[in-house]
Amino acid sequence: MGGNALKGFLTDQCASIKRALEACMPTTIHSWCIWHIMKKIPSKLNGYKGHADIEREMSQIVFNSHSKDSFDRNWNDFLLNFGLVDNKWLSVCVWVYYADLYEDRHIWVPIYLDHHFWAGMRSTQRSENMHSFFNKFITRNSLLIQFVKQYDNCLGSREQAERESDAADFHTVIPCATKFSIEAQFQDVYTHQKFREVQAQFRGYSVYEVGEQVSSSILNKFVVTYDSVAAEVKCQCLLFESRGILCRHTLSVLSFEQVSQVSPRYILERWSKKVKRRHTHIKSSHDEPLMEPRSKRFDQLVFRSQNICKFASESEELTAFLHRAYDNVMAEMESLKAKRKGTSSLSHEDANLESVNELQSPPRIRTRGRPKNRLGSKLDKQIANATKKKKTKVLSEVKVMFFKFVVIEFIFLINSLANM
Template sequence: MELIDELPDHGCLQEDEIPRVGMRFAQLQMAHDFYVTYAKKARFATKIRTTTFDKITKAPINQAIHCNRDVIRESRVKAPTQKNTISATGCKARIYVKFDKDVQDWVLLKVDLMHSHPCSPKKAVHYHEYRQLTMHMKCVIEDNDEVGIRPNKIFLALSNEVGGPSNLGFSEKDLRNYITARLRNNNVNADVREMMSYFRRMKDINPDFFYTVELDDECKFKSAVWVDARCRASYEYYGDVVSVDSTYRRNRHGLPFVSFVGVNHHDLYDDRRMWIPIYFKGEFWSAMRSTQRSESMHAFYGGYLHSKTSLVQFVHEYDNVLGFKEQRELEDDAADSKGVIPCATTSPMEKQFQQEYTTSIFRDVQIEFVKKANCRVSTVDKQGSLVCVTMEEEKLVNDTILCVSYDVHFDHSTQELRCECNLFESSGVLCCHCLEVFHSYKVYKVPSCYVLPRWSKKIKRKHTYVKSSHDISRSDESHVAFKGLCAHFYSVAQEFVGDDEETTLPHVALEETMAKLAAHHAKKRSESVSKTQTNIGS
């Protein structure tokens, strides 16, 4: 749809004439909007054919708005190579508006409503002039794109919502163009500026959010480091194990992503392998393999991040990752508060761990209590209060039972012990060999030094009171307000869908509200025109 892009040069107008010229343009736009609204209902498209301006004041004095199939003209472009071609039919449907100086307003001088072609509702919805994304559609597109859903899947979901693509009012190409233009920035400088703006907003939300940016010798962006406020707080409890993964793919700017990730009190690692690097022997590392963290992180980030992600989109997606991890931790905490899983043995020590540890860690403890049945004392070497117990564990390997010996050093006086398998030192879980030694020497309560607070479900950790910083300013303010209204409506609607009479009441209320809002909107528009006149005068 062709619109007036800018006001013409008014030259040397008198000061009192300028407001009138601005008022004239505002009124003309209202006349154009009026005809476009009619055209949408009548199922045809419009275009501004001519606009005439006063030679002295340069103000518009008349305008002709035609049906877009009005004139048959020969194109300089060969037909096979033309794009967006429209078959003109010489249609005479149009309006002609003229400014009446006597009443100081626009009047309809000529109106022709007859078309020389059929006006099809099915075709009109696909006209370029009327294809547009509603605010609801834009919010859905933004939310889905943010979590990595492909454009064709978003389009399909929206189509199903309205009963088919013909009812959407826009094409899949329009959706893709919106994502490209609105959500993905191809300009490196603009991308960096937006990322810096994001960092500053996060700092305003929570002062504990940390970021720093490195520039090269030419003051160009080189790298950035940022840490969420909640992650900084959780490091106080889980800083004993931090994985640094620098193997993640580079983005389109050639920048690698390096993540620093800790292990919380719920055993992120389902795949425990009995493979311990010699340089980890005796050091706490939560029983993970050297490549296990990278594998799990690639699988985790793969659903959110990809090589075409822009910088600002990348940090937003990382927001989603942190939010997802926070939600998982809250769900696990809630599950632990509801109850416990049954003990596998009658040991009071297992009961002690059951009451103290999170469910996921307690399952690992249970494995060692079950394996304890395969252990037996081979030899005992006493030296005062110190005892060296050689423990044999039966293991089934390729249908063959093997006996593997482990030395456990136990102090009677302090009840401290250490097994050469180093399971407790590396993973924080007592091994079956130590448990069997406690059982042999009638130790029924595990010393507190072997019940680690980091696995406890009873400790209130302050990072749980800190929410992950999420940039609500990413969306336009109007989108935020729209989502708030929708959430309010959904909460009301879901309460009154079971009864026809009750369902009618919200419909009536919405119709009344719509009428009030329309009147309010018309009033504001009238006031806006008056305000425009005053501002132009100023």
């Protein structure tokens, strides 16, 4: 981290991690995963009558409170209406300290965190998505050598997907949903994935649909402040401050003020299609010489296909013609690929047979160091001969003693039989 503390830290609900971050990184903004907290509601409140209404009301307060004061007020009313004042997990208790959710509201309720930039992250599910991605290649039963190979394949597929995404960003265009010139400004800079998120806000301020007519409803009002001199705009919903995207309320005001271009401060470089990833230039074992030409061929094909599709979409006749041509080309390419695959496999078998016939034992070379059969000195030979003679003499004496013992036993047995 270059000796600098993190700006934000997103974790599960854990008091130990909370205390550790407060001690080690006091300037870091700590946030709990709101998905894990909301998932605990059924287990914590299942014993209460009408727990389904409790869950629904709690979600409404957590996600739709647009100020800290309104959240505090709605939370207290929520506890009183459902009789949850004595619940240690939820209640605010002024005479006894409880490590409850309300006490830690500043690290999990969105309205308390939206003043800080989180790039749209509210939960730790991003890491879980990475686990799911790696599980496609690696299992818990994988051997170490399998892990190394599959991890390499995993990185290769990831980089290939990034190359294809880059090619689509540079050679294809997502049509604008409105005639607002600011939308075209984001279209020219942002990647396709991020532009779709921005485009949803443009659609939101220009298109409305009546879903249900009700007699009484809650009308949320958002205050948007626009400074034409400084070209600054700020909305009460804090969508740009937390996610880096201009909200529909802000876009409505800019459209009303007939603003044609937004300040560069509202176009974040981190989501620009021209940003080069640092890890793309890191060499790895799966970087083959064929990968770069393949990427270039893919870019060229995408660029040409864009022009063809644009031309064919002008009429139904041209579109149908392109579909037929596409089917014919696909059939020919599949046939050519199958034919080349059969030829390459046959040549590979022939090469293996030739290599087997030519295999011979490697030439022997003299190894360095002391040979196994070292030439012994005269003294070594004398010691060995003396030891051998001594062993032979002892063995002969043992044999004589054993023979004498057998003879004595035999004589004693004959005398005993004679006396009988």
